[in-house]
Amino acid sequence: MLVLKFGGSSVATSENLKKVQQIVKDQSQNNTVSVVVSALGGITNQLQECATQAAKGDEGYKDKLVEVEKRHLALCNDLLSVQKRSETLTRTKLLLNDLEDICRGVYLIQELSSRSLDHILSYGEILSAGIIADFFKSSGLDAKFLDSRELIKTNSRFGKASVDFSISYSKIRDQLSKPSQVSVFPGFVASSKEDGSVTTLGRGGSDYTAALIAAAVQADELQIWTDVSGMMTSDPRMVNNAHPIEHLSYEEAMELSHFGAKVIYPPTIQPVLDADIPVHIKNTFEPDENGTLISREGPEEGEVVKGTSSIEEIALCTLTGSGMIAVPNISSRLFGSLSRQHVNVIMITQASSEHSITVGISLEDVDRAKKAISEEFAYEIENHKINPLDVETGLSIIALVGSRMKKQVGVSAKLFDTLSHNGVNVRAIAQGSTELNISVVINKKDLKKSLNSIHEAFFLSDRKKLNLFMIGVGNVGKVFIDQVKAQQEYLSEKHHLDVFIAGLANSRQMYFDEEGIDLDNWQALMEEKSEKMDHQVFLQNMQELNLRNTVFIDSTASEDVAKLYQDVLESSISIVTPNKIACSSDYKTFKKLTDSALKYKSKFLYETNVGAGLPVISTLNDLIKSGDQVHKIQAVLSGTLNFIFNNYDGTKKFSEVVKDAKAAGFTEPDPRLDLSGKDVMRKILILARVSGFEMELNDITNNSFVPDECMNTDTLEEFYDKLDENEEVFQKLYKEAADQGKRLKYVATYEDGESETGLEAFASDHPFFNLGGKDNIVLFYTNRYSEQPLVVKGAGAGAAVTASGIFADVMKIASA
Structure with a gap:
């Protein structure tokens, strides 16, 4: 048997559902198939908003219900012929009427319990699964609807119920023992074993439903169909060159998911991990692509690092004080206080001196965490044995994941070297003895640059992107731009180096494009889209764009531009310049610039100060x-x-x-x-x-x-x-x-x-x-x-040779 789960984007429209139907049809030719579906894309959020508005006494909830109704009825009309849609429309309308009654009750008493919210949210999956099952039947598949609420039994912890595996597995096996080509289940929903109340399985609940079904019947494979072609080497929203990972172990997949990879949710994997069932992540819209296979043993060969994952918003909570040293139970009390407030700890780091413990938590948990820890250690804080809790926000966490890192020397060194050369300060580090995951906490503003730099270093080690910012587009500057334009294709093809000019300025104007300025049209762009030149604003823009592998080029003879060099180098941005003013100023300034280049892992190259292009x-x-x-x-x-x-x-x-x-x-x-x-x-x-x-x-x-x-x-x-x-x-x-x-x-x-x-x-x-x-x-x-x-x-003179000397210095930085 195969278990196929389709997420909200896969079932969002009638066109998408026709693709789903074809996939199910192809997969069911040689297999019995169980299909788990989410609510239509966006419906769960609408139901949440509807319930919240009703609880506030806001009649706007009715408008939300009308939108939900229109969408589901339109889907019935799009997917089903006139002769076959009557029963589906009737059942759908009855469910929507029930939903309206519940929301009206919440509106009247202006109270929304966790139990009521679970009931309201469950309608998203119940509605979609019923319509999809009927669509499958109308298209010739031997399909039936099975209600997950009758099969998956939980406790009464509404919002995130815990499954009773023994009862649930038995009921699932009994139901699926009855022959049918395709069984359609609503994901996310279950019911209390105590009184039959509707419960939900929390975040990733539809994936969890599919994993439970797969584990119960010992399926050959669990397929999770989504809108991406597998788990990616990095977040594709931030890293354009991210690509699918062909094969992961369960542990690697869980690590990546834990740190923000949205394709699957970690608890999803546990039932299939226990049952040793492979998981295949596939793309509904590109079904022929390989996707990502997740199994107990990952491939023996291949990349040492499998992928990077990140959480954009975290906070660090640090407890310090001499009263912690060699005192038992400090850690136990700390984590106990967080646990009682249901605060999830993302990472932990503690110095061997025992003087401090730092934990990373979600930003939304900060207030509860601060209150819990402050109350737990109130006596020690009052008596100055422990300092008040220090909370830092504006942070992100990046995880480097790969089971083969344990066998490879230098992975950590490469990670930290890559970050340092791009001016990224690491605020905290965590690595377990398994070496499956190296986690670093950085400033949120550096997240995109860091992900791209790390991805380039570990997955595109033979490729590099260089981002240039240049002040001075006179004789030398124009020739340099022409040289870059002429060499871009050659450098990309032969040396795997992508050189872009992201900022240009003269004494009057400046223009920026973080994707790279069109060098066929740069002069017109500067005239049409530029802003008034300001040296400090140019520096600020370059810093705020915060692109990886940035090089600042000064092809002026300006003293004002030379005064920017110190701030540029302290931003870990390299400098290339034919401008002799900085290097021939007082010796103290010259020495400070060269020392800063070393300190901030940047380059300060001025070959063209002497002899133009001569070495x-x-x-x-x-x-x-x-x-x-x-x-x-x-x-x-x-x-x-x-x-x-x-x-x-x-x-x-x-x-x-x-x-x-x-x-x-x-x-x-x-x-x-x-x-x-x-x-x-x-x-x-x-x-x-x-x-x-x-x-x-x-x-x-x-x-x-x-x-x-x-x-x-x-x-x-x-x-x-x-x-x-x-x-x-x-x-x-x-x-x-x-x-x-x-x-x-x-x-x-x-x-x-x-x-x-x-x-x-x-x-x-x-x-x-x-x-x-x-x-x-x-x-x-x-x-x-x-x-x-x-x-x-x-x-030793002339625009062409000087520009070529600048280019040569840029290439030295690229190859460093």
Whole structure:
């Protein structure tokens, strides 16, 4: 025999019920089938509201009853032909009349007992089961209606009655011993063995009914048909990539269900577990999909972690105090007080010092729990032996479940590492010696990010999603966006990396889309849907979206944006930036940023601060981390100045060459920054700091070659005019070098704790002589490279190479 249970969504409409009928027909071809059905989707809630309104003396309950009646009568008309619907309509109408009478009684006396509520709620299943049984018969199935109230006997604890298994199993077996192809039972309902009063089986009651029937007759399989294709690896409402689990053990299924997986309810499994009957979770709307099989033994091979489950709202209650240490019965008293108030404990954690006990409970139980514990320990609290109960709310719990975790080293480490790298603080931890479940309590605001991060780490370990937020969509920013757009498909297919830009901003506007901005249309979206740019609001939005694997990119030269870095890193968000302001500010700020990146498990990458896309800083870091020591750095670090002096030969005015460099995108928006040498000073300062030397910008000697009157101008036009007035100065510099067969290069040098920048002439035997175009070159003299320096050379300016350097840093974070 097979037992099939169909939930409220499966029986919600006539169209859905036609799918149910086909499933039952297919399953009954080679098997005797018992079908357990829930109330029509949403009806139980309507009946609950109806009863509550009636008890308050609110005549609105009548409108609810009319809605319930219309829905059931419409279902009869949709499913049954005119010739066959009369009897069903009559019986349905009589049941609805009885329901109306009971509700009117509640309305008149304005009192709703648990017994009356059970009676009212029972009508949902009784009505649906009767209509469905008649529909099955009318479609040619050998079907009969069996009243669960006559078969399942309980005590008189209304609302959540306890089943008498011996009596119930005997009655079920007797009834099902009579041959019939299909038997239809209403779920959820039962009756008191004492006086026959209607009782209900509580939450998950229809599943429980099906499990009781399956266990009573030793069914071959219990099938639970619902609107999802089995139990999922995570909550699909929060994790888009969640997928069905093919096979679970009973214990794994119960753990997942206990922590919020809604497909089944834990008590459902117990009768079939005792009887060793497999449970199959199937999708009514996708019947050919495999679903999830639950049996005594899960598969020997497969994922170590089977799934994650969560409860969105919990509270932590913590009892602390020196009066608890080595005192017997503290735990017994604590849990006894909660038990007497019917408070369910979700998790428990206690330090070995015995100074504290923490329990996790449902948010709805907080007031009762606080009152119970405070009264139980009133004497100890009054005498300061135990502190008043500490209650924390705004929390969620995540459970990692898998029977094979016991045999696998490093599962906990991977879990906590994943959470820490995404800035998620764990408030409490619980893990039993069976290692079937690792539970962590986190802030509710981190739940979605945590579930996605954990799911990615354990179930999609070969895939990763990166969420980028960028301020600055000028020359470099636009090229970077184009590069991301061009590489998205390749990275997804070849490297299983999904890169999305979730936030963009310039000096005027900012725009966000947590699903990823459409990069084909980003400029129009910024114009149409953006909000006014505010640096703090941009930071706040990025923090509140709270996406996993977030990277903040600053492609500006703004000091205000650089001031955000500390808050960004403390939010465990990584930073990639070509903006040199932060790294070349005072040493204390630089050190605080690098230390914060370590402390908050984020990355602070600024490769493009020096040499645009060249691997200068990464090469230097590799040297230092591997134990080498830098003695001297000599470098041409301005692609702009190298371009200018490679193109200035006295035949064209110096100002015109500077304008050419600006037009080619090689200079800062204001070329005076490049020509002042301050940009080069910042770069050599950063290299010195990365080398391990504490240095400030004013420690560097700047030997400027541009006359002060050129630099002290108010506008660029005035600046260019002053360059023309001083053309003789530049002609002289060029001629003196050329006469010696040398070439001019603007050089930064660090050696023995001292640093300077300035224009120098180099002969043909020096590596700098043939440095062409906008290229940069860095010579590292170290313990290992003492005679012949380590040379890093290549294009050091331009939007494309800078954007590619930013992209390379982003990829480093992705692969970390």
